[in-house]
Amino acid sequence: MMRRHPRGPVTIGALCAAALAAGLLAVPEASAAPIRIHDIQGTTRISPFAGRDVTGVSGIVTGVRGYGSSKGFWMQDPHPDADPATSEGVFVFTSATPAVRVGDSVTVDATVTEYYPGGASDGGQSVTELSRPKVTVVSSGNPVPAPVVLRSRDIPTRYAPDAHGGSIEHLPLRPAEYALDRFESLEGMNVEVDDARVVGPTDAYHELWVTAKPRQHPTPRGGTVYTGYRDPDSGRIQVQSLIPLAQRPFPQANTGDTLTGATAGPLDYNQFGGYTIAATTLGTLRSGGLKPEVTRKQRRGELAVATYNVENLAPGDSDTKYQRLATGVVTNLAAPDIVALEEIQDNSGAADDGTVAADRTVAKFVAAVKAAGGPSYDWRSIDPVDDADGGQPGGNIRQVFLFDPARVSFTDIPGGDATTPVGVTREHGHARLTASPGRIEPGDAAWTTSRKPLAGQFSFHGRTVFVIANHFNSKGGDQGLDSRFQPPARTSETQRVRQARVEHDFVAKLLAADRHADVIALGDLNDYQFSGALKTLTAGGVLTDLMNSLPADQRYSYVYQGNSQVLDHILTSPAIHRPDYDVVHINAEFAGQTSDHDPQIVRIRP
Template sequence: MRLSLAAVYAGALSLPAAFAVSISEINGNKFLSPYIGQAVTQVTGLITAKGPDGLWLRSTTPDNDKTTSDSIYVFGRTILANRTVGDIITLDGRVTEFRSSSGFLYLTQISSSSNVVTVSTGNEVTPLVLGKGKLNPPTGQYTSLDTGNIFGVPNNVSLVSRVNPILEPEKYGLDFWESLIGELVTIEKPRAVAKPNNFRDTWVVGKWKTSGDNKRGGLTMTDRDANPEAILIGTPLDGTRNPTNTKLGDGLADITGIVYQAFGFYRILPLTALQITDSARPELPPATELRYKGDCKSVTFGVYNVENLEPNSVHLPAIAAHITNYLGSPSVIFLQEIQDNNGATNDAIVDANLTLSTLVTEISKLSSVPYSFVDIDPVDDRDGGQPGGNIRVAYLYDTSVVRLHNPNPGFSTDANEVLLGPKLKYNPGRIDPQNTAAWTASRKPLAAAFETLDGKNLFFTVNVHFGSKGGSSSLHGDARPPVNGGVNDRQRQAEVTASFIASILEQDANAKVIAAGDFNEFAFVAPLETFVAKSGLRDLDEVAGIKETERYTYLFDMNSQQLDHMYISPALTKGAEFEHVHVNTWATTDAPSDHDPSVARLNVCGK
């Protein structure tokens, strides 16, 4: 059943008599039509496209107002009969606003059409060309309601549907796309900035100004900029299907289609399926050159979310190959999403020794590096993730390079402490695992102390996997700023973890500390700003001088973004090197993980 805002208005208002208005007047200069729920007559327009459930009209008397679209969707299958693209028609109908979920923006449309008359046929249909003249999407902000920071906290302080601001298409991305809603447009020489989603929809940009461009051709999310200039290409109107093998940075043939709003995003419904014209090369990145050189000045550290890894995972051999061939077999590897020995089977098993030993065995087929592993089992079904999987963080470490310093592992509910030395009460041990305010169905960080085999070089590690972004709203959604799901949980987790690390550095400002993992957050958002400020650590991307646009480990919607980070203490900054290895974001949809791994090379010499 289709539900629309018109029903709300119809129940509350006495509707006026029908009257004639233009398409641009129906759309108005805001997100919602000024004629919601009202009957209109003699609406005149040129049919520019047809879909399975309606057609699109462009006004024959455009108003030349950049804030008002001259096109509109006419919903209803009966109007399709005997209608052809290029016909000019008049009709009566009712103005409605439709959305399929309360979190989405509305689509202005005409419903219940009647008295449809064909005025003429065979008229020329010419699309607007995006990127020409004033048809350039803004590159910074999404709406005036985000108050300059789409990542601002608190989220969801206003709603587009409630405020209904006047459109400013030259300043704000959503305003730009709304001002073109229903228009037939062309994108010349587009490129893909993401992989297709499960519906084969693909985010693209065209020949217009963009920000956040990375070397692969994607758009990297940066502080206060989540790339509103990108647009989603949806289901083709001719019934064909978009390709599934589009990769980040691929070149595409020109796209012509209708600007539309559905399922939480502005999109273009192409007349025909996307065509790949130029596939990005190389298909995968080169292996890292950050290798261990045989001394304490060159110990290497990897971080990798291995996506629900269990002993029988079909992607386990590929993960092992990545560790060996692309990451150069790091001396210590921070792993996230290690599942228990029977994966998603929801029983009392929490042990992951078989998962980790199977991974080590697979690596041993490719390399002579003697890896051992360490983790701590969670309490059954208390750490979130896939039900029954009992995901946790874990370490692999090269026993020919490092060893645990005075091993003394804790149990699931044992809270690690920093004792005089500094040293750890449990090695390894979980950080404040019974703090239910911080760890609501979320993984607990695992702190460990390692040393080189001669016992002269001690360093501390903290492996994290903060709470997920589940419950987030669309960047194109009604809530402004968009809901950043779990941000309050991550704020508490950042504070707890940072305080633990700070207690190490309070005892020894020269202590060597590395915190790494899937933080599920961006470096420029409140939880990680808090983490840096309170922990005393520094963002290794900044230390190593990684260009902002190359800081990404994950693809989501239109953005290349960074959820996986490494932070180091001041004693480790000199000569520190870092690299994100894009083996998964560059690959097709069958990549073994949805996260890229990263590798660092650090000097851990000295006590």
């Protein structure tokens, strides 16, 4: 149920022990008074007892996790101190199924450790735990400490202290000023959200996201929109369940639904969602009535161009996936004239066997579109060099142009292959590609282990239209919003800025050959509308990002950790006037999604 990183050498207990021996770490003075949970948790993210053995720590069991690689239980002191920065709860890691029940009063002898769920190198925060425990049950059937209700007014809007990229682990917690500090001050304690709106749909791992600040950046469809690096949504919190699925199936929730009543349990932290309610009580699901969107059909004089990331589509995928993707193209996108597909895998899927051709993958998709009542699409693409373009190993993902030959024609110009860069010429006063399809600067270091842009030349009603299909490098390796380093490092952005610069310069060449050239650049750019990559791509007005033409609360194509955010874009050159642009929400907000991206479409009159 829970994707916990296998346990290994990821605690800082040994490091703290060494620091103690060297006199580099101060510890509380010895006292005859028993050590309490709030003493162990302390007023920073790192326990003052980290690496030390403690005895006789008492508490009431509030939750038991008997599955996954992180088996154990939470316990909470029913007699809190007066310091809002110190948590009264802690997780006891037993490694085997715990022999305790909720309501047991226990004492624990153990070693205090700081466990990094994703490994310390990932940049996430640690969980203060009691490890290698000796547990004594004193009594059973005791009242469980009442949960702390997470109300909107009690969660600061400011997300995290600014450590100029450094660690915030040893900074004193200020739960009244920062949301991350507020959650950390409750780590391991029973918490509750009431009538919580779902802002991230249920995934395959039985997880969803809610917001405890429902008025914070709401979208018209019930989500929470991510508006900038300095303004992350502080009310988001993940929900998992400690209730056996056979006893209480996990709710299959879409964005905009509500968990009515109380959702409550110990506050955990994990590498896939940060602070998480490990629910012992789940609210009742109430539908928000969200429906997939359907865009309008293009008119006779309009050219409709769409982009759709079809999430590692391979011939071995189920017929159902193909049918649902095809329905999205035919019904929800109203059968565009041109569709740029991202993440088309080769004919052997993820098998790393040297296969690079993808004709079987595309043919199966084209047939599914036809069966769904769509046009008989033709297609163009370029096979990559084996294992050179990143993505799922062996999959050789690439971009593909589908086009309806009854509405638009593709201008085939020989010479394009995996390694030959496409150029720009000028003929009779107009720009022309040297190869169509062709790849933009495939040998440039900007595209190392990443997809190369695919450029194509089309003709619509006698007018040339250039389309560039993109899939920039992923955000893999970036630190999360909840990182212990604040602000978090976005190391992957450097390569995307370089990619954007290469493509910007190519578009500039097209416009230098013909300032009236109709250029559409589109696809999964893996970055936000306010990012450095998009600022680079649009510099000097060579392209306009149509995402910014939407109202601010509608700028999203993807939902991640409860944030409705932008990864996919359509950009147009200055000659394209009054483009009709639409993000068609059919996937990202839904539990039963076919892809994790929503497609987009633009209608133009060249």
